[in-house]
Amino acid sequence: MENYVANSFDKNYAAAWSMDQGGFSAGLAQNLLNYLKKNKINAKSCLDICCGTGEFLGYFAKAGLTCAGTEIAKSMVDFCKEKYPTQSFTLTKAIYDLPVKGKFDVITCNHDMVNTIERFVDWQKLFKEVEDHLTRDGVFMFDYYTKTKLQNWNEVTYEESDNMDHVSAIRKGMDNKCIMNEVYYIKNDDGTYNKTFDVQVEAYFENDEIVAALNKAGFKHVTLCNFSLEPATDTATRNRIHVIARR
Ligand SMILES: C[S@@+](CC[C@H](N)C(=O)[O-])C[C@H]1O[C@@H](n2cnc3c(N)ncnc32)[C@H](O)[C@@H]1O
Incomplete structure:
Protein backbone atom coordinates (compact mmCIF):
# COMPACT_ATOMS: atom_id res chain seq x y z
CA MET A 1 0.00 0.00 0.00
CA GLU A 2 1.40 3.41 -0.94
CA ASN A 3 1.43 6.22 1.58
CA TYR A 4 -1.14 8.99 1.14
CA VAL A 5 -0.80 10.45 -2.35
CA ALA A 6 -2.76 13.59 -3.09
CA ASN A 7 -3.45 12.56 -6.67
CA SER A 8 -6.82 11.63 -8.03
CA PHE A 9 -6.98 7.98 -9.11
CA ASP A 10 -3.74 6.81 -7.57
CA LYS A 11 -3.10 3.15 -6.78
CA ASN A 12 -4.88 3.40 -3.43
CA TYR A 13 -7.99 4.68 -5.18
CA ALA A 14 -7.84 1.71 -7.56
CA ALA A 15 -7.77 -0.70 -4.61
CA ALA A 16 -10.57 1.13 -2.76
CA TRP A 17 -12.73 1.47 -5.86
CA SER A 18 -12.30 -2.21 -6.61
CA MET A 19 -13.44 -3.20 -3.09
CA ASP A 20 -16.41 -0.83 -3.22
CA GLN A 21 -17.60 -1.07 -6.84
CA GLY A 22 -16.12 -4.33 -8.15
CA GLY A 23 -19.46 -6.13 -7.61
CA PHE A 24 -21.19 -3.91 -10.18
CA SER A 25 -18.56 -4.78 -12.83
CA ALA A 26 -18.74 -8.49 -11.97
CA GLY A 27 -22.55 -8.62 -12.21
CA LEU A 28 -22.68 -6.62 -15.41
CA ALA A 29 -19.94 -8.70 -17.07
CA GLN A 30 -21.90 -11.84 -16.24
CA ASN A 31 -25.12 -10.32 -17.61
CA LEU A 32 -23.40 -9.34 -20.86
CA LEU A 33 -21.84 -12.79 -21.25
CA ASN A 34 -25.34 -14.26 -20.74
CA TYR A 35 -26.78 -11.82 -23.32
CA LEU A 36 -24.18 -12.90 -25.89
CA LYS A 37 -24.91 -16.55 -25.24
CA LYS A 38 -28.69 -16.09 -25.37
CA ASN A 39 -28.41 -14.21 -28.66
CA LYS A 40 -25.95 -16.75 -30.12
CA ILE A 41 -23.25 -14.11 -30.60
CA ASN A 42 -19.90 -15.81 -30.79
CA ALA A 43 -17.75 -12.91 -29.58
CA LYS A 44 -14.00 -13.31 -29.68
CA SER A 45 -12.80 -9.85 -28.70
CA CYS A 46 -13.79 -7.11 -26.28
CA LEU A 47 -12.68 -3.51 -25.79
CA ASP A 48 -13.56 -1.78 -22.51
CA ILE A 49 -13.35 2.01 -22.75
CA CYS A 50 -12.30 3.48 -19.37
CA CYS A 51 -11.15 0.03 -18.28
CA GLY A 52 -9.92 1.11 -14.82
CA THR A 53 -8.32 -1.82 -13.01
CA GLY A 54 -9.60 -4.28 -15.62
CA GLU A 55 -12.22 -5.63 -13.22
CA PHE A 56 -14.88 -6.00 -15.93
CA LEU A 57 -12.45 -7.21 -18.63
CA GLY A 58 -11.17 -9.94 -16.30
CA TYR A 59 -14.45 -11.86 -16.76
CA PHE A 60 -14.20 -11.64 -20.55
CA ALA A 61 -10.56 -12.75 -20.49
CA LYS A 62 -11.62 -15.70 -18.32
CA ALA A 63 -14.34 -16.55 -20.89
CA GLY A 64 -11.61 -16.77 -23.56
CA LEU A 65 -12.02 -13.43 -25.34
CA THR A 66 -9.06 -11.32 -26.45
CA CYS A 67 -9.32 -8.16 -24.40
CA ALA A 68 -8.22 -4.56 -24.75
CA GLY A 69 -8.78 -1.46 -22.67
CA THR A 70 -8.36 2.28 -22.95
CA GLU A 71 -7.65 4.49 -19.95
CA ILE A 72 -6.91 8.11 -19.21
CA ALA A 73 -4.89 7.33 -16.05
CA LYS A 74 -1.38 5.99 -16.48
CA SER A 75 -1.52 4.30 -13.06
CA MET A 76 -4.48 2.20 -14.29
CA VAL A 77 -2.75 1.23 -17.54
CA ASP A 78 0.36 0.18 -15.60
CA PHE A 79 -1.82 -1.77 -13.13
CA CYS A 80 -3.68 -3.59 -15.97
CA LYS A 81 -0.51 -4.39 -17.93
CA GLU A 82 0.93 -6.05 -14.86
CA LYS A 83 -2.31 -7.93 -14.08
CA TYR A 84 -3.06 -9.06 -17.68
CA PRO A 85 0.33 -9.22 -19.46
CA THR A 86 -1.12 -10.82 -22.59
CA GLN A 87 -3.92 -8.28 -23.17
CA SER A 88 -3.56 -4.77 -24.62
CA PHE A 89 -4.03 -1.51 -22.72
CA THR A 90 -3.71 1.97 -24.19
CA LEU A 91 -3.29 5.32 -22.48
CA THR A 92 -5.63 7.88 -24.10
CA LYS A 93 -6.31 11.59 -23.79
CA ALA A 94 -10.09 11.55 -24.33
CA ILE A 95 -12.85 8.99 -23.93
CA TYR A 96 -13.58 8.99 -27.69
CA ASP A 97 -9.90 8.31 -28.51
CA LEU A 98 -9.84 4.71 -29.71
CA PRO A 99 -6.33 4.34 -31.05
CA VAL A 100 -6.55 0.58 -30.79
CA LYS A 101 -6.07 -1.11 -34.14
CA GLY A 102 -8.64 -3.53 -35.52
CA LYS A 103 -12.28 -4.26 -34.89
CA PHE A 104 -13.99 -5.71 -31.83
CA ASP A 105 -17.02 -7.96 -31.40
CA VAL A 106 -17.93 -6.23 -28.14
CA ILE A 107 -17.21 -2.67 -26.99
CA THR A 108 -18.22 -1.53 -23.52
CA CYS A 109 -18.10 1.63 -21.45
CA ASN A 110 -19.70 1.10 -18.06
CA HIS A 111 -20.14 2.82 -14.68
CA ASP A 112 -21.70 5.97 -16.19
CA MET A 113 -18.34 7.04 -17.63
CA VAL A 114 -20.18 8.39 -20.67
CA ASN A 115 -21.74 11.00 -18.35
CA THR A 116 -18.25 12.44 -17.82
CA ILE A 117 -18.45 13.78 -21.38
CA GLU A 118 -19.79 17.27 -20.85
CA ARG A 119 -20.62 18.24 -24.46
CA PHE A 120 -23.17 16.22 -26.41
CA VAL A 121 -21.15 16.63 -29.58
CA ASP A 122 -18.48 14.50 -27.86
CA TRP A 123 -21.04 11.76 -27.00
CA GLN A 124 -21.78 11.74 -30.76
CA LYS A 125 -18.06 11.53 -31.52
CA LEU A 126 -17.72 8.54 -29.15
CA PHE A 127 -20.70 6.72 -30.72
CA LYS A 128 -19.24 7.16 -34.23
CA GLU A 129 -15.79 5.99 -33.14
CA VAL A 130 -17.28 2.91 -31.45
CA GLU A 131 -19.34 2.11 -34.53
CA ASP A 132 -16.16 2.30 -36.64
CA HIS A 133 -14.36 -0.13 -34.30
CA LEU A 134 -17.06 -2.81 -34.20
CA THR A 135 -17.24 -5.93 -36.34
CA ARG A 136 -20.33 -6.37 -38.55
CA ASP A 137 -22.49 -8.00 -35.85
CA GLY A 138 -20.75 -6.21 -33.02
CA VAL A 139 -22.41 -5.15 -29.76
CA PHE A 140 -21.90 -1.83 -27.97
CA MET A 141 -22.97 -1.82 -24.33
CA PHE A 142 -22.76 1.21 -22.07
CA ASP A 143 -24.67 2.69 -19.18
CA TYR A 144 -25.50 6.22 -18.13
CA TYR A 145 -27.16 8.12 -15.33
CA THR A 146 -30.40 9.62 -16.61
CA LYS A 147 -31.71 13.15 -16.28
CA THR A 148 -34.10 11.72 -13.64
CA ALA A 203 -23.60 15.60 -17.33
CA TYR A 204 -27.03 14.33 -18.36
CA PHE A 205 -28.87 14.36 -21.67
CA GLU A 206 -32.35 13.19 -22.68
CA ASN A 207 -32.93 9.48 -23.44
CA ASP A 208 -34.45 10.36 -26.82
CA GLU A 209 -31.48 12.41 -27.97
CA ILE A 210 -29.07 9.65 -26.90
CA VAL A 211 -31.02 7.06 -28.94
CA ALA A 212 -31.19 9.46 -31.93
CA ALA A 213 -27.42 10.04 -31.75
CA LEU A 214 -26.78 6.28 -31.70
CA ASN A 215 -29.03 5.81 -34.74
CA LYS A 216 -27.23 8.65 -36.53
CA ALA A 217 -23.88 7.00 -35.79
CA GLY A 218 -25.08 3.86 -37.60
CA PHE A 219 -26.66 1.71 -34.85
CA LYS A 220 -29.95 0.40 -36.23
CA HIS A 221 -31.03 -1.55 -33.15
CA VAL A 222 -30.87 0.33 -29.86
CA THR A 223 -32.43 -1.16 -26.70
CA LEU A 224 -32.66 0.68 -23.39
CA CYS A 225 -32.23 -1.97 -20.72
CA ASN A 226 -32.07 -2.67 -17.01
CA PHE A 227 -29.00 -4.10 -15.25
CA SER A 228 -29.94 -7.61 -16.41
CA LEU A 229 -29.75 -6.26 -19.99
CA GLU A 230 -33.42 -6.95 -20.55
CA PRO A 231 -35.55 -4.21 -22.19
CA ALA A 232 -36.59 -1.65 -19.57
CA THR A 233 -40.24 -0.70 -19.40
CA ASP A 234 -39.68 2.27 -17.07
CA THR A 235 -37.13 4.36 -18.98
CA ALA A 236 -38.82 7.65 -18.03
CA THR A 237 -38.28 7.04 -14.32
CA ARG A 238 -35.08 4.98 -14.23
CA ASN A 239 -31.94 6.37 -12.59
CA ARG A 240 -29.54 4.38 -14.74
CA ILE A 241 -30.02 2.96 -18.20
CA HIS A 242 -27.93 0.22 -19.79
CA VAL A 243 -27.83 0.43 -23.56
CA ILE A 244 -27.36 -2.38 -26.03
CA ALA A 245 -26.66 -0.93 -29.47
CA ARG A 246 -26.23 -3.09 -32.57
CA ARG A 247 -25.41 -2.17 -36.14
C1 LIG B 1 -15.49 3.22 -13.14
S1 LIG B 1 -13.81 2.98 -13.50
C2 LIG B 1 -13.69 1.72 -14.67
C3 LIG B 1 -14.46 0.52 -14.53
C4 LIG B 1 -14.18 -0.57 -15.50
N1 LIG B 1 -14.83 -0.33 -16.76
C5 LIG B 1 -14.67 -1.87 -14.88
O1 LIG B 1 -15.88 -2.10 -14.86
O2 LIG B 1 -13.86 -2.62 -14.37
C6 LIG B 1 -13.58 4.38 -14.49
C7 LIG B 1 -12.21 4.58 -15.11
O3 LIG B 1 -12.36 5.51 -16.17
C8 LIG B 1 -11.17 6.23 -16.29
N2 LIG B 1 -11.44 7.44 -17.07
C9 LIG B 1 -12.01 8.59 -16.61
N3 LIG B 1 -12.14 9.46 -17.63
C10 LIG B 1 -11.66 8.84 -18.74
C11 LIG B 1 -11.52 9.22 -20.10
N4 LIG B 1 -11.91 10.42 -20.51
N5 LIG B 1 -10.97 8.33 -20.97
C12 LIG B 1 -10.56 7.11 -20.56
N6 LIG B 1 -10.66 6.69 -19.26
C13 LIG B 1 -11.21 7.55 -18.38
C14 LIG B 1 -10.73 6.46 -14.88
O4 LIG B 1 -9.35 6.70 -14.79
C15 LIG B 1 -11.17 5.16 -14.21
O5 LIG B 1 -10.10 4.28 -14.11
Whole structure:
Protein backbone atom coordinates (compact mmCIF):
# COMPACT_ATOMS: atom_id res chain seq x y z
CA MET A 1 0.00 0.00 0.00
CA GLU A 2 1.40 3.41 -0.94
CA ASN A 3 1.43 6.22 1.58
CA TYR A 4 -1.14 8.99 1.14
CA VAL A 5 -0.80 10.45 -2.35
CA ALA A 6 -2.76 13.59 -3.09
CA ASN A 7 -3.45 12.56 -6.67
CA SER A 8 -6.82 11.63 -8.03
CA PHE A 9 -6.98 7.98 -9.11
CA ASP A 10 -3.74 6.81 -7.57
CA LYS A 11 -3.10 3.15 -6.78
CA ASN A 12 -4.88 3.40 -3.43
CA TYR A 13 -7.99 4.68 -5.18
CA ALA A 14 -7.84 1.71 -7.56
CA ALA A 15 -7.77 -0.70 -4.61
CA ALA A 16 -10.57 1.13 -2.76
CA TRP A 17 -12.73 1.47 -5.86
CA SER A 18 -12.30 -2.21 -6.61
CA MET A 19 -13.44 -3.20 -3.09
CA ASP A 20 -16.41 -0.83 -3.22
CA GLN A 21 -17.60 -1.07 -6.84
CA GLY A 22 -16.12 -4.33 -8.15
CA GLY A 23 -19.46 -6.13 -7.61
CA PHE A 24 -21.19 -3.91 -10.18
CA SER A 25 -18.56 -4.78 -12.83
CA ALA A 26 -18.74 -8.49 -11.97
CA GLY A 27 -22.55 -8.62 -12.21
CA LEU A 28 -22.68 -6.62 -15.41
CA ALA A 29 -19.94 -8.70 -17.07
CA GLN A 30 -21.90 -11.84 -16.24
CA ASN A 31 -25.12 -10.32 -17.61
CA LEU A 32 -23.40 -9.34 -20.86
CA LEU A 33 -21.84 -12.79 -21.25
CA ASN A 34 -25.34 -14.26 -20.74
CA TYR A 35 -26.78 -11.82 -23.32
CA LEU A 36 -24.18 -12.90 -25.89
CA LYS A 37 -24.91 -16.55 -25.24
CA LYS A 38 -28.69 -16.09 -25.37
CA ASN A 39 -28.41 -14.21 -28.66
CA LYS A 40 -25.95 -16.75 -30.12
CA ILE A 41 -23.25 -14.11 -30.60
CA ASN A 42 -19.90 -15.81 -30.79
CA ALA A 43 -17.75 -12.91 -29.58
CA LYS A 44 -14.00 -13.31 -29.68
CA SER A 45 -12.80 -9.85 -28.70
CA CYS A 46 -13.79 -7.11 -26.28
CA LEU A 47 -12.68 -3.51 -25.79
CA ASP A 48 -13.56 -1.78 -22.51
CA ILE A 49 -13.35 2.01 -22.75
CA CYS A 50 -12.30 3.48 -19.37
CA CYS A 51 -11.15 0.03 -18.28
CA GLY A 52 -9.92 1.11 -14.82
CA THR A 53 -8.32 -1.82 -13.01
CA GLY A 54 -9.60 -4.28 -15.62
CA GLU A 55 -12.22 -5.63 -13.22
CA PHE A 56 -14.88 -6.00 -15.93
CA LEU A 57 -12.45 -7.21 -18.63
CA GLY A 58 -11.17 -9.94 -16.30
CA TYR A 59 -14.45 -11.86 -16.76
CA PHE A 60 -14.20 -11.64 -20.55
CA ALA A 61 -10.56 -12.75 -20.49
CA LYS A 62 -11.62 -15.70 -18.32
CA ALA A 63 -14.34 -16.55 -20.89
CA GLY A 64 -11.61 -16.77 -23.56
CA LEU A 65 -12.02 -13.43 -25.34
CA THR A 66 -9.06 -11.32 -26.45
CA CYS A 67 -9.32 -8.16 -24.40
CA ALA A 68 -8.22 -4.56 -24.75
CA GLY A 69 -8.78 -1.46 -22.67
CA THR A 70 -8.36 2.28 -22.95
CA GLU A 71 -7.65 4.49 -19.95
CA ILE A 72 -6.91 8.11 -19.21
CA ALA A 73 -4.89 7.33 -16.05
CA LYS A 74 -1.38 5.99 -16.48
CA SER A 75 -1.52 4.30 -13.06
CA MET A 76 -4.48 2.20 -14.29
CA VAL A 77 -2.75 1.23 -17.54
CA ASP A 78 0.36 0.18 -15.60
CA PHE A 79 -1.82 -1.77 -13.13
CA CYS A 80 -3.68 -3.59 -15.97
CA LYS A 81 -0.51 -4.39 -17.93
CA GLU A 82 0.93 -6.05 -14.86
CA LYS A 83 -2.31 -7.93 -14.08
CA TYR A 84 -3.06 -9.06 -17.68
CA PRO A 85 0.33 -9.22 -19.46
CA THR A 86 -1.12 -10.82 -22.59
CA GLN A 87 -3.92 -8.28 -23.17
CA SER A 88 -3.56 -4.77 -24.62
CA PHE A 89 -4.03 -1.51 -22.72
CA THR A 90 -3.71 1.97 -24.19
CA LEU A 91 -3.29 5.32 -22.48
CA THR A 92 -5.63 7.88 -24.10
CA LYS A 93 -6.31 11.59 -23.79
CA ALA A 94 -10.09 11.55 -24.33
CA ILE A 95 -12.85 8.99 -23.93
CA TYR A 96 -13.58 8.99 -27.69
CA ASP A 97 -9.90 8.31 -28.51
CA LEU A 98 -9.84 4.71 -29.71
CA PRO A 99 -6.33 4.34 -31.05
CA VAL A 100 -6.55 0.58 -30.79
CA LYS A 101 -6.07 -1.11 -34.14
CA GLY A 102 -8.64 -3.53 -35.52
CA LYS A 103 -12.28 -4.26 -34.89
CA PHE A 104 -13.99 -5.71 -31.83
CA ASP A 105 -17.02 -7.96 -31.40
CA VAL A 106 -17.93 -6.23 -28.14
CA ILE A 107 -17.21 -2.67 -26.99
CA THR A 108 -18.22 -1.53 -23.52
CA CYS A 109 -18.10 1.63 -21.45
CA ASN A 110 -19.70 1.10 -18.06
CA HIS A 111 -20.14 2.82 -14.68
CA ASP A 112 -21.70 5.97 -16.19
CA MET A 113 -18.34 7.04 -17.63
CA VAL A 114 -20.18 8.39 -20.67
CA ASN A 115 -21.74 11.00 -18.35
CA THR A 116 -18.25 12.44 -17.82
CA ILE A 117 -18.45 13.78 -21.38
CA GLU A 118 -19.79 17.27 -20.85
CA ARG A 119 -20.62 18.24 -24.46
CA PHE A 120 -23.17 16.22 -26.41
CA VAL A 121 -21.15 16.63 -29.58
CA ASP A 122 -18.48 14.50 -27.86
CA TRP A 123 -21.04 11.76 -27.00
CA GLN A 124 -21.78 11.74 -30.76
CA LYS A 125 -18.06 11.53 -31.52
CA LEU A 126 -17.72 8.54 -29.15
CA PHE A 127 -20.70 6.72 -30.72
CA LYS A 128 -19.24 7.16 -34.23
CA GLU A 129 -15.79 5.99 -33.14
CA VAL A 130 -17.28 2.91 -31.45
CA GLU A 131 -19.34 2.11 -34.53
CA ASP A 132 -16.16 2.30 -36.64
CA HIS A 133 -14.36 -0.13 -34.30
CA LEU A 134 -17.06 -2.81 -34.20
CA THR A 135 -17.24 -5.93 -36.34
CA ARG A 136 -20.33 -6.37 -38.55
CA ASP A 137 -22.49 -8.00 -35.85
CA GLY A 138 -20.75 -6.21 -33.02
CA VAL A 139 -22.41 -5.15 -29.76
CA PHE A 140 -21.90 -1.83 -27.97
CA MET A 141 -22.97 -1.82 -24.33
CA PHE A 142 -22.76 1.21 -22.07
CA ASP A 143 -24.67 2.69 -19.18
CA TYR A 144 -25.50 6.22 -18.13
CA TYR A 145 -27.16 8.12 -15.33
CA THR A 146 -30.40 9.62 -16.61
CA LYS A 147 -31.71 13.15 -16.28
CA THR A 148 -34.10 11.72 -13.64
CA LYS A 149 -31.11 10.86 -11.45
CA LEU A 150 -28.73 13.74 -12.11
CA GLN A 151 -31.04 16.73 -12.44
CA ASN A 152 -31.42 17.30 -8.73
CA TRP A 153 -28.91 15.06 -7.00
CA ASN A 154 -27.71 16.53 -3.72
CA GLU A 155 -26.60 13.84 -1.30
CA VAL A 156 -23.92 13.13 1.26
CA THR A 157 -23.43 9.53 2.38
CA TYR A 158 -21.01 7.86 4.77
CA GLU A 159 -20.35 4.13 4.88
CA GLU A 160 -18.09 2.34 7.29
CA SER A 161 -16.77 -1.20 6.87
CA ASP A 162 -14.04 -3.36 8.38
CA ASN A 163 -11.41 -2.34 5.83
CA MET A 164 -12.40 1.18 4.77
CA ASP A 165 -14.70 4.16 5.20
CA HIS A 166 -16.30 5.94 2.26
CA VAL A 167 -17.66 9.47 2.10
CA SER A 168 -19.57 10.46 -1.01
CA ALA A 169 -20.70 14.05 -1.53
CA ILE A 170 -22.73 14.78 -4.62
CA ARG A 171 -24.18 18.16 -5.48
CA LYS A 172 -26.02 19.69 -8.33
CA GLY A 173 -23.80 21.86 -10.52
CA MET A 174 -24.60 24.34 -13.28
CA ASP A 175 -27.07 23.48 -16.05
CA ASN A 176 -27.09 19.71 -16.66
CA LYS A 177 -24.14 18.86 -14.41
CA CYS A 178 -23.45 17.17 -11.09
CA ILE A 179 -20.22 17.28 -9.09
CA MET A 180 -19.23 14.05 -7.37
CA ASN A 181 -16.64 13.82 -4.62
CA GLU A 182 -15.65 10.35 -3.49
CA VAL A 183 -13.25 9.92 -0.58
CA TYR A 184 -12.04 6.56 0.73
CA TYR A 185 -10.16 6.07 3.99
CA ILE A 186 -8.45 2.69 3.77
CA LYS A 187 -7.68 1.14 7.16
CA ASN A 188 -4.14 -0.08 7.80
CA ASP A 189 -3.26 -2.88 10.24
CA ASP A 190 -1.61 -0.38 12.61
CA GLY A 191 -4.81 1.69 12.94
CA THR A 192 -3.75 4.49 10.57
CA TYR A 193 -5.63 5.32 7.37
CA ASN A 194 -4.70 5.98 3.76
CA LYS A 195 -6.88 8.66 2.21
CA THR A 196 -7.61 8.61 -1.50
CA PHE A 197 -10.18 10.51 -3.51
CA ASP A 198 -11.68 11.39 -6.86
CA VAL A 199 -13.69 14.38 -8.09
CA GLN A 200 -15.78 13.94 -11.18
CA VAL A 201 -18.27 16.07 -13.11
CA GLU A 202 -21.13 14.22 -14.80
CA ALA A 203 -23.60 15.60 -17.33
CA TYR A 204 -27.03 14.33 -18.36
CA PHE A 205 -28.87 14.36 -21.67
CA GLU A 206 -32.35 13.19 -22.68
CA ASN A 207 -32.93 9.48 -23.44
CA ASP A 208 -34.45 10.36 -26.82
CA GLU A 209 -31.48 12.41 -27.97
CA ILE A 210 -29.07 9.65 -26.90
CA VAL A 211 -31.02 7.06 -28.94
CA ALA A 212 -31.19 9.46 -31.93
CA ALA A 213 -27.42 10.04 -31.75
CA LEU A 214 -26.78 6.28 -31.70
CA ASN A 215 -29.03 5.81 -34.74
CA LYS A 216 -27.23 8.65 -36.53
CA ALA A 217 -23.88 7.00 -35.79
CA GLY A 218 -25.08 3.86 -37.60
CA PHE A 219 -26.66 1.71 -34.85
CA LYS A 220 -29.95 0.40 -36.23
CA HIS A 221 -31.03 -1.55 -33.15
CA VAL A 222 -30.87 0.33 -29.86
CA THR A 223 -32.43 -1.16 -26.70
CA LEU A 224 -32.66 0.68 -23.39
CA CYS A 225 -32.23 -1.97 -20.72
CA ASN A 226 -32.07 -2.67 -17.01
CA PHE A 227 -29.00 -4.10 -15.25
CA SER A 228 -29.94 -7.61 -16.41
CA LEU A 229 -29.75 -6.26 -19.99
CA GLU A 230 -33.42 -6.95 -20.55
CA PRO A 231 -35.55 -4.21 -22.19
CA ALA A 232 -36.59 -1.65 -19.57
CA THR A 233 -40.24 -0.70 -19.40
CA ASP A 234 -39.68 2.27 -17.07
CA THR A 235 -37.13 4.36 -18.98
CA ALA A 236 -38.82 7.65 -18.03
CA THR A 237 -38.28 7.04 -14.32
CA ARG A 238 -35.08 4.98 -14.23
CA ASN A 239 -31.94 6.37 -12.59
CA ARG A 240 -29.54 4.38 -14.74
CA ILE A 241 -30.02 2.96 -18.20
CA HIS A 242 -27.93 0.22 -19.79
CA VAL A 243 -27.83 0.43 -23.56
CA ILE A 244 -27.36 -2.38 -26.03
CA ALA A 245 -26.66 -0.93 -29.47
CA ARG A 246 -26.23 -3.09 -32.57
CA ARG A 247 -25.41 -2.17 -36.14
C1 LIG B 1 -15.49 3.22 -13.14
S1 LIG B 1 -13.81 2.98 -13.50
C2 LIG B 1 -13.69 1.72 -14.67
C3 LIG B 1 -14.46 0.52 -14.53
C4 LIG B 1 -14.18 -0.57 -15.50
N1 LIG B 1 -14.83 -0.33 -16.76
C5 LIG B 1 -14.67 -1.87 -14.88
O1 LIG B 1 -15.88 -2.10 -14.86
O2 LIG B 1 -13.86 -2.62 -14.37
C6 LIG B 1 -13.58 4.38 -14.49
C7 LIG B 1 -12.21 4.58 -15.11
O3 LIG B 1 -12.36 5.51 -16.17
C8 LIG B 1 -11.17 6.23 -16.29
N2 LIG B 1 -11.44 7.44 -17.07
C9 LIG B 1 -12.01 8.59 -16.61
N3 LIG B 1 -12.14 9.46 -17.63
C10 LIG B 1 -11.66 8.84 -18.74
C11 LIG B 1 -11.52 9.22 -20.10
N4 LIG B 1 -11.91 10.42 -20.51
N5 LIG B 1 -10.97 8.33 -20.97
C12 LIG B 1 -10.56 7.11 -20.56
N6 LIG B 1 -10.66 6.69 -19.26
C13 LIG B 1 -11.21 7.55 -18.38
C14 LIG B 1 -10.73 6.46 -14.88
O4 LIG B 1 -9.35 6.70 -14.79
C15 LIG B 1 -11.17 5.16 -14.21
O5 LIG B 1 -10.10 4.28 -14.11
